[in-house]
Amino acid sequence: MFIIAQLSDLHVRSRGKLAYGHVDTNAMFQDAIDAVLMLDPRPNCIVVSGDLTDGGLAEEYGIVDAGFARLPMPVFVIPGNHDNREQLLRSLRPRHHYLPPDGFINFVVDDFPLRLVFLDSVEAGQGHGTFCATRQQWLRDALAAGGGKPTLVIIHHPPFLVGADGMDELRLIGADPLDAIIKDHPEIERVLCGHYHRSITTRYAGTVGYVAPGTAHQVALDLRPGHANRFIMEPPGFALHCWQPDMGVSSHVVPIGNYGCSLEFVSDRQPRTDRGDGLSTLLARADTVVDEAAARLVAMQFSPLHTERKEGLDIVTEADLASEAIVVAGLKALTPDAGILAEESGASPGDHAARWIIDPLDGTINYARGLPWFSVTVAYEVGGETKLGLIDAPKIGLRARYLAGEGATIDGVPARVSSTRSLSDAVISVILTSHFTPEEVQRTARVIELLGKLVRGVRIVVSGAFETTMVASGRLDGFVSLKADIVSHAAAMPMVWAGGGKVTTLTGRPCRNDDLDKIASNGLIHDELLALLRQALQ
Known part of the structure; x- marks a missing residue:
């Protein structure tokens, strides 16, 4: 499955400034980045359908650029009516090499199973969008070059009516040529838009028109004739568009915020499938x-x-x-x-x-x-x-x-521990951490020195749960902690036992959760490892 996250209408402002004196769009932008990073699976790329900034200022684009730099996947942007086309190019083009050097910000990304066609709809100084003859010809040529490959068109201003007068006044004006071009290309799976700050879906020109929610404030839904737009602090969000050959595109809204963990649907009358103790x-x-x-x-x-x-x-x-x-x-x-x-x-x-x-x-x-x-x-x-x-x-x-x-x-x-039978063939991990006292550091250093002379490899990773689990998986042969806290090891120790290994104290007694010294191994080298540790600590 190929997944695209669509962010829109970030409205990033200069540091310390709130949108409309009320909305901290910068903090909400960072929350949106966090929400994308928490997705599993993560999207293959990000598209941003305009209004990256609120005022088109260099400082605002610097904040946007730093936020996008946190994302490991490609990010593709187009301008909205709040953006400054020239400043966007000056600020973002050094990292975003797909952007043209000047003029309209139209471009095609053809590196994925879906072809992405980005269209600049901005008319400088206006809230509505336009689609001039130059852009019309560019789009005809771009779509003709696609060879029928499944395509998304991304544009800031919706070219369709949505039934809310305040929004419809700000649509793409003179959209008839765009409608005709879209109708001529059945390979277009979606026309993805921003601008209206709420999720809207409609049938458009033989395909589906979609408007993404904003990552900050939303536009209040008001279907009464003649009413102007007002903003509302409904939950922010972004869209996920998922494509696979046998399905086409499905679109989902992801709310931004902490709404708790997902829970199973369990009926009181549903038969129990666990072991009886829950x-x-x-x-x-x-x-x-x-x-x-x-x-x-x-x-x-x-x-x-x-x-x-x-x-x-x-x-x-x-x-x-x-x-x-x-x-x-x-x-x-x-x-x-x-x-x-x-x-x-x-x-x-x-x-x-x-x-x-x-x-x-x-x-x-x-x-x-x-x-x-x-x-x-x-x-x-x-x-x-x-x-x-x-x-x-x-x-x-x-x-x-x-x-x-x-x-x-x-x-x-x-879980299954390794089959290593000799300490000379073993790889052992040792904890040496920053909360050790000088005496504890010296004791551990003596262990490391002696192990270094006798085993195949010594590793110092300092993540006790992870290292103990590596013993349970057979990737490490042993693990030594002379000062092990309970919180890092209570989950991992039984995994070693379940995999056929041993976890004991230096005396050889099976470990309890609250024991300080914890020695884990595959069991086959355990006695030899304990003997070496006792020798080092004499």
Whole structure:
């Protein structure tokens, strides 16, 4: 499936200025970028159907350019009536090489399964659009060159009536030539527009005309004759257009904002499909919560982050707190009576023996430096035993799930430790982190020095949940943490056991969640690894 996100009517303003004295369009633009980054799957490209800025100023385009730079997929823009065509080209063309050097901003993108034809409808100084003879000929030539390939036409001003007088006064004036051209090309799947700040769909010239909602304020729906436009703070949004050969194009509206996690449709009369204790259903619902938090981390990673010091040299970022807020709220909604133990907010007791153990961002320093080795980690513990565990490392694409009595899967495959039988052939990961005391650093350094002489490879990743999961998947042979917190490992340890490995303390006793020293391995090298560690720590 090929997916296009259509953003429209951003109305970015100079810093500190509100649109109409009321709307923070700049903050809402950043929210829209965040919402796109949280999509799964992500769109293949972004089209922006005009009004990138409110005043056409260089400062406004600088803000727009920086926002688009956060997106990993291609972004294609056309001007709207609030834009300044010449300033748009000066400000954006250095990054957006598809833009013409001057004149009308008409262009074709033919790199995808759908052909994208972008048409400039701006008449300088006017709210309505026009379609002059020059643009008419350009469009005829562009469509003729397409060879019948499925096509979208993107234009700011709708060329069709929508039944609201205030909007219709601002449409594309003199649209008859455009209507005729569109009718001559049945390969056109949609004509995508902006300008009206709300989602509208209509039949147009033998195809479908579509208007996207705005990413900021919306235009109030008023179908009374003669009434002017007014804006309203209805939820902002954008459109997703999905195409596949056997379907054509379907269009969807994505509201921007936090509306909670998705939930299963479960009837009181629906037969139970889980094991009888509700854990299967709980795992599925917690999975959605963890996915939402992981998506938030991805969206925030390369934005400016407020950071504070914690213990020693350790840090906490606003992303830790944002992720934790999502996870705690989501899990409390699922199990109101369960306790919570979270990395940043600490413990809150529940009404029974069950509690959630949460590390909202395991690998904070990696995350803050733009590295991919971090995860959201959640365990559900009853009577001191982990009953379910979830680990999501979104930048690596790793998803690990554990359910007591049923085992663990990593990226959909049952957990299975490696078959390495000798420490000399093993790759071992060791935790050496910023909250260690000088004495703890020295102890760990002795372990690393001795391992470095005897094993095939030593790795220092410093994301305990991820590393322990790597042991469960067979990608690492062992993992050593001499000071392991409970929140990072409660979900991962049972995955190692489920995969046939061992997790013990230095004494060889099977680990509990609250043990400080945690040694994980495939089991085959475990005794040899413990002996080496004891030697290093003598």
